[in-house]
Amino acid sequence: MWSDNETTEDLLGFKVHADLIAEVINDSDLLPITMGVFGDWGSGKSSILKILSEQLKEEEDGTFVLYFNGWLFEGYDDAKAALLESIIKEFEENKRFTPEVKQKAKKLIKSVNWMRILGLGFKNIALPVASAYLTEGVSILPFLAGKLSKIDSSDIIDKLKGDEAEGFLKSLVKDLPEEDPSMLVREFRENFKELIKESKISKLVIIIDDLDRCQPDRIIENLEAIKLFLNVENTAFIIGADPRIVRDAISHRFKVRDVEPGTGNRIVSDYLEKLIQVPYNLPKLSDSEVETYISLLICKRELTTETFHTVLETFYAYRENDRYSVFGLANIKGVIGTVEFEKLSKSLGSLPALSSIITQSLYGNPRQIKRFLNTFILRNRLAKVANISGFDESILAKLMILEYTELPLFVKLYEWQSTKDGRPNQILELETECSKSSEADFKEYLGKSDYSNWNKDKVVKWLKVEPALSEIDLRDYFWISRDNISSTIAGASLIPPIIKSTYNKLNQEGLPVKATKAIIKKDVMLLNESELNQFLEFSVAMAQRNQESPLSYKLFQFMIEEGVRGSDESYKYLLNLVDLAKIPPAIGVDLRSFKENPVLGDFLSELLSTSKSKVAKAFNK
Template identity: 30%
Template sequence: MWNDKESSVDYLHFEEIAFVAKNILEDESLRSTSIGIFGSWGSGKSTVLELIKNELNQKDEVIIICFDAWLYQNYSDAKTSLLETIQRTLEKEVSKVESIAEDVKKLGKSIFKLKNLLPLLSIAFGTATSIATGGVLPPISPALGSIETIIDNLEEQSSDSEIVEDIRKSFSEILNKLKKNVIVIVDNLDRCLPQKALETLEAIRLFLFLPNTSFVIAADVDMIKESLESVFHADSKHRNDYLDKLIQFPIPVPKLGLAEIRSYLFMLFAESHKLPSEQRERLREKLKVTVAAYEVGELSPLKDILDCLDAEQQEKVRPTFQMCDSISVLLSKIPTVASNPRTIKRLLNSFEMRKLISKNQSINLEDEVIMKLVLLEKIVSSQQMVNFYHLMKTDYSAFEKDLKILEQGKESQISPEQTKAIENLFGRGKLEEVSDLIVEWAGVPPHLSASPNIKLSAYLYRKAMALQVQYQRLSDTSLEAIRILSNTNVMYSANAKEIISRIPTNEIDSVMDEVIKNINNSPSWTKMNDVNGLCGAILLAENQPTVKEKLIDFFTHIDKTKNNVWIKTLIKRLRGK
């Protein structure tokens, strides 16, 4: 299986992005700059950052400082967390140079002052004070004493603007003495709540345009704009202005096309088959050429790609590569999967998990059949998958007949007979938007109607679904809540409200995650009523405010691709606007 970690090996052909970024950072006339690596969740931003780091690590005159914004999500103030990370890295760098070490200690003292001044201001004046963001700060320890004592302490402190200037001055002096370039790489802003994401960006502004200091920031632009609207109520013009002033060089991460998806599948399976590193590199270089060639021609034949490997390795990967070749076109068309490397990895992990269960239970389903069924789960909703397996179990002859009708493929459009077969297999839900995909899926080899063990796939599905939820060790109450909420389609459900009140506090997050997964598989988003389980998720968010932000974040991402008025209205409702 594959983890979600960023890769230092370029499977996605993003080297060109890293090369462009490296050249900007090494240009002497651009030594004080900011680069934005922009892309949606799971698009490969962290991998691009890793490739940039690999390029820069070869340079002795560069100090690289990495800041993972998500790690400091629950810290009281994300701004000072970034400042402290920079200060600690510089401290290690100059530990043997006494004169500069003193400057770094001075920088640390200024950051410490800033960190302690903000809460003092907050408690003394009854306001939530921060540098430019208006961030809400944590309560002050009673040990600080009375308001009079706090005001006395304030008189001994510098103002926040003076401290900020001290920080900038100390930092500049350190870099002048070091004669090195500092490059700060910021990742995982996407995973932060709006307030924390903006606090991190405000901290970056403290260092912008200082000599020999550059930033590389990975972010989802839409998420940042949404955060600006949420926290500052900024309009469209001001959201764009903010980003334009903060990021001098925006570099978008390109979406994966058919050739890139196919290439990515080949490389992931080459890794799982444990091909020798030299063979994998040979394959990677070959695929790089074929992806470029696809821009002006057709996909390279699988035989041409396999020819770059030794005969033994060819035979090892051939069946899996043939499977990847047959599904890549369909995979590139599935909206919930296409162009997102992280989602593709998770799909392959589902496939591998089913394979393990199949082998352990001696079910002996062909790999191609397992993969095809996993793909179907990304096209239709979870309820429609239940309908599919229910028909298979209760009336196999009708199931087989309908499958064969779909497996005939379509000509110019889907026939009435095929429309009826889709309804028979999946129920009468909203399927218009995915009918073409379903027929295309049915035509991908192998045909399920000809698989001798297809009936056993229902058992495999049930086991896999149970594992996906139960690996979290959820209580029976939470499992029941997931079932009820995922099938709640009215806002006045007594059953839903009753089960919500009984969910253990430490499992509410996990329940919302599972309900959102089911919503995400909804085949139709035209109207609010089309989305299975939406009302259940809203009820959970309104009755358990701790997970409301999670649902808002989900619909904010969905809104980027669906762009439906009802989604925007729902987001405003959840925010109480």
């Protein structure tokens, strides 16, 4: 099994990205700078940031590196203040700094407390205010300090303890000059700049990861805190996030729609460019990189720690001279023993041969690949525990590719084999036609046959990859996959933030049909293949939980009408799972429009013809 945690162990050759980012922030002429390390959920952002952090910490040039997880500030009432306080506390508590620096940091933290007070309406924080004042915490606000200095100290304590504390504090700031907030920002920046200068560090590098897991308001608060208060000389901020989530947060904050490039409305783009100066987009893994990654993951699992480190060093040396080719068994053979090599060869099985389909199907996403392999290992172990004889790992791997990427087709194959003692005639027909025809002829055949849903490039590739399934009893393989026959993968696993965000946009009571379809066009149809499959699976899972909600069914209706690929098959899959008695009758009326749909037409007629449910009666009227 493989952990999903970020790591400094570079199995992807991602050090080159960390090296590039380090080169940028080591150029003092470019500071201050805010860089965005942008990539999809699970694309390897966190690992790159960890590698970068360790790399910078090893440099002996006075660099001070701080690493934060954006999620840490999710539960705070004021994420701006929480981020500022966390950063300054590092100066106060780090042993490398002098007592003078620590004292300055302590005073700056008190200033942060004042900012939190001014931004929150003062509720439930009266005593901390009194404490800050009596220990000179108001130095950053001379205006308020002057106000408080005219009041007897004992009276201040009494007023701040009483029920009128909020009114008392508001009375102090009611005539605060309008320009004071900007003065507050300027003064804080000057004090922060002075703190860095007195710390004798050459530059401050702050790395913030997982920002895209936060709520929209928290994302913007963190980015604004960096831009407004911390972006001073000799600082570099590296932000790891999915840019789509950040754009969505900006849209949410300013209540504007994020539009297509070239439409003239650039509010979201302009604001993002203001917050993040240099975007660095991580590329999708290539076929050769996926095959290499799979090989190294299995090496890590099968080999001793010492031997694996030898393999890893060999990989790093190989990548210095060749960035494009596969680093696989042939390269590993010379650096490990014969017994270990045989064990490794057996473990890899047909996975390298499937790497091109894995790349296309899982969109070259390291997290998805790792999760796929973890499930593969668990099921393989289950087969051994259950003493299944003649079990072939390569068949399991091939079936799992279909399961992860085309769940409705996987379920269809399950249905076929369940009535034919594990050997369905349909897969024999498909594989026979595929083997004797050119790809173009085979796709033409699929388009005109009952197998039109199989007419996809990646499915055709899947059919061509060995081993063939037509002579195999598939019952045991589906038996160990039965957890996913009755539920979706999405229901039992982590969901990328972009999937949840897109679904939440659509899952709103009272959202006009026009707005719903606009979101489908703008967000759903632009998801990559892997994300779209996950979105459809997640939508099915959510509909299963809320079977009486019309919204769940309407969403599929609108997606089908807008031509979202795979939405009709997913709707069919959902209707097979839910209790017809729980479906609102009005949905039966909507389903009539699909009587001529090639995927849903005959299925609906058969499903609802004999049912006594209200939805069936509405459909059959």
